[in-house]
Amino acid sequence: MHVAHLSLQDFRSYATAEIALAPGVTVFVGPNGQGKTNLVEAIGYVAAHASHRVATDAPLIRQGAPRAIVRAGVVREDRRALIELEINPGKSNRARLNRSPVPRPREILGMLRTVLFAPEDLALVKGDPGERRRFLDELLTARAPRFAGVRADYDRVLKQRNALLKSAAAHRRAPGPEVLATLDVWDSHLARTGAELLAARLGLVADLGPLVAKAYSALAPSSGAASLGYRSSLGERLPAGPERAGRDELAPLMEEALREARKQELERGVSLVGPHRDELVLQLGEMPARGYASHGESWSFALALRLAAFELLRADGDDPVLILDDVFAELDTGRRRRLAELVAPAEQVLITAAVPEDVPAELSGASFTVEDGEVKRER
Numbered sequence: 001m002h003v004a005h006l007s008l009q010d011f012r013s014y015a016t017a018e019i020a021l022a023p024g025v026t027v028f029v030g031p032n033g034q035g036k037t038n039l040v041e042a043i044g045y046v047a048a049h050a051s052h053r054v055a056t057d058a059p060l061i062r063q064g065a066p067r068a069i070v071r072a073g074v075v076r077e078d079r080r081a082l083i084e085l086e087i088n089p090g091k092s093n094r095a096r097l098n099r100s101p102v103p104r105p106r107e108i109l110g111m112l113r114t115v116l117f118a119p120e121d122l123a124l125v126k127g128d129p130g131e132r133r134r135f136l137d138e139l140l141t142a143r144a145p146r147f148a149g150v151r152a153d154y155d156r157v158l159k160q161r162n163a164l165l166k167s168a169a170a171h172r173r174a175p176g177p178e179v180l181a182t183l184d185v186w187d188s189h190l191a192r193t194g195a196e197l198l199a200a201r202l203g204l205v206a207d208l209g210p211l212v213a214k215a216y217s218a219l220a221p222s223s224g225a226a227s228l229g230y231r232s233s234l235g236e237r238l239p240a241g242p243e244r245a246g247r248d249e250l251a252p253l254m255e256e257a258l259r260e261a262r263k264q265e266l267e268r269g270v271s272l273v274g275p276h277r278d279e280l281v282l283q284l285g286e287m288p289a290r291g292y293a294s295h296g297e298s299w300s301f302a303l304a305l306r307l308a309a310f311e312l313l314r315a316d317g318d319d320p321v322l323i324l325d326d327v328f329a330e331l332d333t334g335r336r337r338r339l340a341e342l343v344a345p346a347e348q349v350l351i352t353a354a355v356p357e358d359v360p361a362e363l364s365g366a367s368f369t370v371e372d373g374e375v376k377r378e379r
């Protein structure tokens with residue numbers, strides 16, 4: 001698929017912008033702070049309904065404006081769709097598809113698929129486990145948009161359960177039968193949605209592992225082998241061949257683990273079992289990447305995770321749009337060239353760079369300059 005047209009209204013630094021795009025490589029070049037990333041961030045937002053840079057939507061609205069609107073014309077196997085998202089801080093976003101309102105924005109997730117590489121990706125390797133869980137859940141949603149609902153249900157149940165545990169912990173005495181009965185109900189909700197999320201993540205990690213290993217060895221052939229593991233809060237309860245376990249098999253195991261952890265949970269006032277406590281383990285040779293890998297190795301691992309995500313989505317039958325935001329400046333010549341070779345065949349590659357020399361020659365294509373809020377086509 002590719003984005004044929006991007007239109008912005010009050011998004012970040014842009015009062016308005018209209019940009020026609022084509023398949024193949026497009027490079028946005030310009031000095032720092034001119035609005036290059038803002039453009040690709042808008043495209044990423046249409047795909048994921050979230051920014052790759054900020055956790056809340058408020059910074060996406062142009063200073064002083066009441067809301068932002070992003071429109072993307074998407075072409076998928078010769079079919080065109082116009083996706084529109086209105087970003088309303090503090091209220092729910094609104095979505096339109098081909099100019100008709102959609103009841104919930106979530107329903108148009110998956111209409112545009114992107115894989116975005118950015119300097120922030122280093123946090124996938126060096127950051128907290130939450131970064132890696134988010135990577136997995138975003139990829140699950142890109143593959144099967146209904147997981148946005150599963151994740152939202154899980155978060156809602158977790159929040160309510162935590163509130164109950166917190167208030168029980170605050171009272172510092174044994175909780176009454178009513179609290180325990182309510183907790184039983186939350187346990188079974190948490191186990192059911194949690195098991196669905198866990199089953200999907202385990203399957204995803206199994207699919208992703210070989211692709212990450214392949215991408216890493218292509219990017220950094222002289223370094224050790226990259227592999228993935230998944231550490232679940234179910235620990236030893238996980239069945240053998242966990243990637244084949246389904247929700248119905250995992251839910252009772254999670255309920256059992258919750259029962260066992262209950263005393264501790266009541267003392268600490270937090271949920272200690274469930275996919276929100278799990279960890280995607282990145283391994284380089286015999287060592288964990290986090291804390292051991294060099295800066296360059298960490299970068300290669302982060303890129304390998306994104307490339308693997310690209311391969312996985314592409315295997316579903318359609319290339320996602322590849323976005324490379326300011327990544328070449330971070331890489332040495334060899335890695336630049338190898339990354340360029342790996343991404344060049346994609347249907348559409350959008351690149352931002354401060355200077356054209358940062359972009360390897362293998363990735364020639366259309367070019368825009370971005371300066372003083374103006375986006376101008378150069379070739």
Ligand SMILES: Nc1ncnc2c1ncn2[C@@H]1O[C@H](COP(=O)(O)OP(=O)(O)OP(=O)(O)O)[C@@H](O)[C@H]1O
Pocket residue numbers: 011012013014030031032033034035036037038039058059060061062063326352353354370
């Ligand atoms: N909500 C907003 N309202 C107005 N301007 C904003 C808003 N958010 C960001 N900006 C401005 O957008 C500019 C940053 O744009 P962007 O991050 O796209 O830069 P860039 O061209 O990618 O730069 P670099 O090469 O440094 O990464 C900054 O000048 C910033 O002040």
